[in-house]
Amino acid sequence: MGTRPDPGLAAIMSERRHLINLAYRLLGSLADAEDVVQETYARWYAMSREQQEAIGSPAAWLTRVAGRICLDLLRSARARRERYVGEWIPEPLPERTEWPDAQPGDPADRVTLDESINMAFLVVLESMTPAERVAFILHDVFRYPFAEVAEIVGRTPAACRQLATSARRRIRDSRAPATPSSQQAGVVRAFKRAWEGKDIGALIAILDPEATATGDGGGLVTAALHPVQGAEPIARFFADRMDAGSGLELVERTVNGQPGLVAQLDGVTVSVLAFDIVDGRIKHIWAVLNPEKLRPWTGSRPPAP
Numbered sequence: 001m002g003t004r005p006d007p008g009l010a011a012i013m014s015e016r017r018h019l020i021n022l023a024y025r026l027l028g029s030l031a032d033a034e035d036v037v038q039e040t041y042a043r044w045y046a047m048s049r050e051q052q053e054a055i056g057s058p059a060a061w062l063t064r065v066a067g068r069i070c071l072d073l074l075r076s077a078r079a080r081r082e083r084y085v086g087e088w089i090p091e092p093l094p095e096r097t098e099w100p101d102a103q104p105g106d107p108a109d110r111v112t113l114d115e116s117i118n119m120a121f122l123v124v125l126e127s128m129t130p131a132e133r134v135a136f137i138l139h140d141v142f143r144y145p146f147a148e149v150a151e152i153v154g155r156t157p158a159a160c161r162q163l164a165t166s167a168r169r170r171i172r173d174s175r176a177p178a179t180p181s182s183q184q185a186g187v188v189r190a191f192k193r194a195w196e197g198k199d200i201g202a203l204i205a206i207l208d209p210e211a212t213a214t215g216d217g218g219g220l221v222t223a224a225l226h227p228v229q230g231a232e233p234i235a236r237f238f239a240d241r242m243d244a245g246s247g248l249e250l251v252e253r254t255v256n257g258q259p260g261l262v263a264q265l266d267g268v269t270v271s272v273l274a275f276d277i278v279d280g281r282i283k284h285i286w287a288v289l290n291p292e293k294l295r296p297w298t299g300s301r302p303p304a305p
Helices: 007-027 030-046 049-053 058-083 119-126 130-141 146-153 157-174 181-196 200-206 231-244
Strands: 207-216 248-255 258-265 268-278 281-288
Touching: 007 030, 007 058, 007 130, 030 058, 058 130, 058 146, 119 130, 119 157, 119 268, 119 281, 130 146, 130 157, 146 157, 181 200, 181 231, 181 248, 181 258, 181 268, 181 281, 200 207, 200 231, 207 231, 248 268
Parallel strands: 207 281
Antiparallel strands: 248 258, 258 268, 268 281
16 A cells, blocks of 8 residues: 655645745745745644644645745835845846856746736835735735635735735836837847947936936945936936946846846946836836845855755
8 A cells, every 4th residue: 555645745846936936026035035935844844744634735835834924024124124225126036048057946947937026016016015015916916815815914805805906006006008028128228338338318318307226235335325316317327337337248138027237347247237118218227236136147046945
């Protein structure tokens, strides 16, 4: 008579990608998402075999635990962000094919690229309350019924429905008409050429008059502490950076599923830029310089569990 397969092993094999996808969208950090998944499986294996077998759906259990861990992290993140030096931007995510020295098991290889991970979307998520963000992501992105969302958030299904509605309104109010990817790539390429040429006039022409550029150095490298606003100030800021960064090379890359740029010095990634393009002009630029957030782009990632 055969033995029953280990339900914990089956859960890991089938649910790990899903949990990484969920946690990255909830936290905006690939490193934190990986930590959440580690903690989730640690709690699974802390149970006895009898306790594991008593769980009707290991997949649902893992999602519930990971969601609660993320909710706790989001609540504590507000205090951490108050101590963060400068602006905080979600961790930029490269496409699998663009990972240097990519190895099987890299967490980014398990993140499905779609609209819910583009930088503009993630930035709006940052404006939500933790409960709003969890309810919205679980229901609208991952299609969990509100009864299951309620178990994770710790509120009634009706309250979770209201949270998701509020979050949906934030998304709707911030969303501009979609720009085709090919057009986005053309605008980013034009920005790259103008930046390389320190052509302030060309940069201004590419930027929306009310554009905003936000940098995230985390206090570890030099970055503007506050967003730069307006086409001309942004154009001059970037032109000055090209002067200051002798040998800076700009490379076109996909950032969070959309056309972006990577700035390199001596072959080392020092900044990743994501763009929000509206009506053929750049509305927002997000430049991540914090080396802790650039690990997926440099190969200096913590080992996968």
